[in-house]
Amino acid sequence: MLDELTAALAGILPADSVITDPVRLRTYECDGLTYHRATPGVVVLPETAEQVAGVVRLCREAGVPFVARGSGTGLSGGALPREDGVLIVTSKMRRILEIDLPDRRAVVEPGVTNLAITEAVRDQGYYYAPDPSSQQICSIGGNVAENSGGAHCLKYGFTVNHVEACEIVTPDGDLVTLDRMDPGYDLLGAFVGSEGTLGIATKITVRLSRAPEAVTTVLAAFESIERGGEAVSAIIAAGIVPAAIEMMDALAIEAAEAAVACDYPRGAGAVLIVELDGPAQEVERQFAQLREICSGAFELRVAAGAEERAAIWKGRKSAFAAVGRISPAYIVQDGVVPRTALPRVLAEIDRLSAEHGIRVANVFHAGDGNLHPLVLFDDAEPGAGERAETVSGAILDLCIAHGGSITGEHGVGVDKAKHMPRMFSPDDLDTMQLVRCAFDPAGLSNPGKVFPTPRLCGEVPGVRKGAHPLVESGKAEQF
Numbered sequence: 001m002l003d004e005l006t007a008a009l010a011g012i013l014p015a016d017s018v019i020t021d022p023v024r025l026r027t028y029e030c031d032g033l034t035y036h037r038a039t040p041g042v043v044v045l046p047e048t049a050e051q052v053a054g055v056v057r058l059c060r061e062a063g064v065p066f067v068a069r070g071s072g073t074g075l076s077g078g079a080l081p082r083e084d085g086v087l088i089v090t091s092k093m094r095r096i097l098e099i100d101l102p103d104r105r106a107v108v109e110p111g112v113t114n115l116a117i118t119e120a121v122r123d124q125g126y127y128y129a130p131d132p133s134s135q136q137i138c139s140i141g142g143n144v145a146e147n148s149g150g151a152h153c154l155k156y157g158f159t160v161n162h163v164e165a166c167e168i169v170t171p172d173g174d175l176v177t178l179d180r181m182d183p184g185y186d187l188l189g190a191f192v193g194s195e196g197t198l199g200i201a202t203k204i205t206v207r208l209s210r211a212p213e214a215v216t217t218v219l220a221a222f223e224s225i226e227r228g229g230e231a232v233s234a235i236i237a238a239g240i241v242p243a244a245i246e247m248m249d250a251l252a253i254e255a256a257e258a259a260v261a262c263d264y265p266r267g268a269g270a271v272l273i274v275e276l277d278g279p280a281q282e283v284e285r286q287f288a289q290l291r292e293i294c295s296g297a298f299e300l301r302v303a304a305g306a307e308e309r310a311a312i313w314k315g316r317k318s319a320f321a322a323v324g325r326i327s328p329a330y331i332v333q334d335g336v337v338p339r340t341a342l343p344r345v346l347a348e349i350d351r352l353s354a355e356h357g358i359r360v361a362n363v364f365h366a367g368d369g370n371l372h373p374l375v376l377f378d379d380a381e382p383g384a385g386e387r388a389e390t391v392s393g394a395i396l397d398l399c400i401a402h403g404g405s406i407t408g409e410h411g412v413g414v415d416k417a418k419h420m421p422r423m424f425s426p427d428d429l430d431t432m433q434l435v436r437c438a439f440d441p442a443g444l445s446n447p448g449k450v451f452p453t454p455r456l457c458g459e460v461p462g463v464r465k466g467a468h469p470l471v472e473s474g475k476a477e478q479f
């Protein structure tokens with residue numbers, strides 16, 4: 001089946017755009033979550049939306065699953081390929097098609113990197129606000145699929161708040177546009193964050209933001225994570241909405257220091273990076289308040305200019321990769337809790353870490369309550385990987401127990417699909433599947449992701465045998 005399909009794909013794509021060589025295929029066997037690997041059946045590198053549509057149509061006719069991939073930086077295994085399927089990589093679709101400053105919009109292809117958008121408009125005083133720490137390499141198509149966040153999403157919102165329209169290839173192979181302005185159901189909102197299960201974005205219209213008049217970046221060093229956490233609560237309680245509030249604990253600081261020599265204050269139990277931006281007068285007033293709130297910090301550094309600001313951010317932005325300096329292997333976890341629950345959840349993570357003999361470095365978007373515990377282990381030590389997985393899963397349980405969620409921004413992917421039933425009832429999950437089925441009745445678009453046990457629409461193995469209750473009651477239709 002795949003051989004026949006491969007020949008057909010070569011017929012509609014430019015030369016060297018269909019990869020079948022086993023060595024080259026291995027390049028694509030995982031995303032940033034290297035724990036899960038699969039060699040794709042075939043990889044294609046289309047250059048246009050029409051070519052993507054052609055590939056999807058051929059897959060649909062052959063009944064072969066397909067998976068979209070941008071830059072492969074995802075941390076939940078969302079772009080994990082299928083051995084029996086086609087991996088559609090957008091890295092040749094990197095054109096910025098239009099920049100419309102009066103309307104503050106840019107139209108880009110999905111493979112364009114997040115930072116490239118800002119770089120294209122920075123000189124004119126604009127930028128693209130959502131800024132995942134991977135922004136130098138991650139694609140905007142991947143950002144849309146994951147509804148990605150970043151340090152500045154506390155004030156400016158996530159990808160969903162900055163996407164105006166998406167041209168998509170539906171799992172049927174049709175090219176359609178979902179526009180924020182369309183009346184009726186918010187299909188664009190449903191598509192953003194759908195992790196490649198509702199189709200493939202081929203053109204994205206993003207909102208551009210005006211660069212703020214003033215920016216003040218502050219690094220505050222505290223003796224303990226508790227003192228840092230109290231400062232976060234006090235900042236928010238004072239009515240200040242900083243552009244970013246990031247926190248790192250002692251272990252994360254140690255890793256960043258080893259990797260990029262960020263020169264954070266010695267002996268800190270936690271550092272807080274707070275960025276204020278907006279009209280100069282407002283930033284000045286908020287900074288005065290902030291200084292008072294952070295009076296418990298044993299050191300307060302204020303960036304004097306762009307260079308010092310970059311130096312403060314350097315440690316935080318490199319934190320994930322940096323833990324590679326202090327541990328042979330690690331799992332980047334992503335959960336979210338109400339801000340006020342942060343101290344309790346961090347104490348519980350400490351307890352779990354001690355109980356299982358697994359170190360955990362904490363880096364988080366503190367303002368959002370979005371935790372990124374980095375669960376460290378030695379993969380050469382028998383059983384360490386399993387213990388790390390146990391701690392990692394228990395952290396998600398903690399997040400749910402404290403009224404939070406199993407993902408703040410990295411998505412569910414293949415990694416957290418098994419945790420979905422802890423957050424949602426079977427009826428919730430079936431209802432979500434019905435949305436998916438409306439787009440993808442054959443279940444060919446990134447199957448096996450997000451949902452724990454496929455039960456509807458031809459995703460064969462399943463608990464449910466009969467019709468879905470919503471279908472039986474006439475409230476929904478299953479195609």
Ligand SMILES: Cc1cc2nc3c(=O)[nH]c(=O)nc-3n(C[C@H](O)[C@H](O)[C@H](O)COP(=O)(O)OP(=O)(O)OC[C@H]3O[C@@H](n4cnc5c(N)ncnc54)[C@H](O)[C@@H]3O)c2cc1C
Nearest residue numbers: 070071072073074078132133139141142143145149196201
């Ligand atoms: C060091 C590091 C730091 C990170 N920091 C952050 C952070 O601060 N905030 C954050 O939110 N994330 C962060 N991430 C995670 C990751 O970078 C984001 O999820 C990013 O959006 C993934 O983009 P990508 O192009 O690499 O997508 P991929 O990994 O290639 O794919 C991710 C998902 O999107 C789907 N997809 C890709 N392209 C398309 C398309 N055109 N249409 C439909 N579906 C598509 C894939 O099928 C997959 O499900 C970080 C990752 C790393 C490695």
